[in-house]
Amino acid sequence: MNRRLLAALGTVILGAAVIAGIGTYVASAKNDSRVLIATPAGTANTPQGNLPHYTLDMSAYPDSMAGSHGKSGGPHPDWVTYGSYTNFQVPAHSLITITIRQYDSGSRITNDFFASVHGTVDGTAIINGKAVTSVDPLAVGHTFTLHGLADAKSEMFVSVPLPSVPDSLVPSSGYTKTPNTITFSFITGDAGKYVWNCEYPCGDGTVARFGGPMSTQGYMSGNFTVVNA
């Protein structure tokens, strides 16, 4: 086996290990059947030429009272959740810009890898108006981590950390008036089924905090479908 092949194989094994480490959060994919379809926003110049541009907006909340699970918060009003949708549909071979408003507190992320930005167009995310490549691993609220299923046609891996709101600014009821705003862009590949999840252990049920909302789709994970335009 030549050196180059060995190096390539090493990369594949590392990639597989990273993806395996992400866990088994997609076990149940039935919690929320609603889908948010990306909004057209003209075209944009990208490293892959001029591409169709689409946007998606979402939020991360410290509980489920924001409306996505019904006015009463649904079966688990105290669970952290993304909203108002957790399933998304975007076109293939397009520039996608996602804006997330992050209302939740947080703490130390388990794996510093997820405190860095991965897979965006220029390797950065805009956080509260400033371009960054990583955030403080001690102050992460959630992550938005997008990747392929085993049967996805093309690889896609995008992961962006959402910094936490300081505890002192999170009200005991309702939501902070000053959420963190995170914006990032990436280019989609071929049509296929992808999934996203949060890699900050914001759940419950186990010491590792990967239970509850972390392992129930419709809260901290969902489908991300890429379709032919």
Ligand SMILES: [Cu+2]
């Ligand atoms: Cu989370």
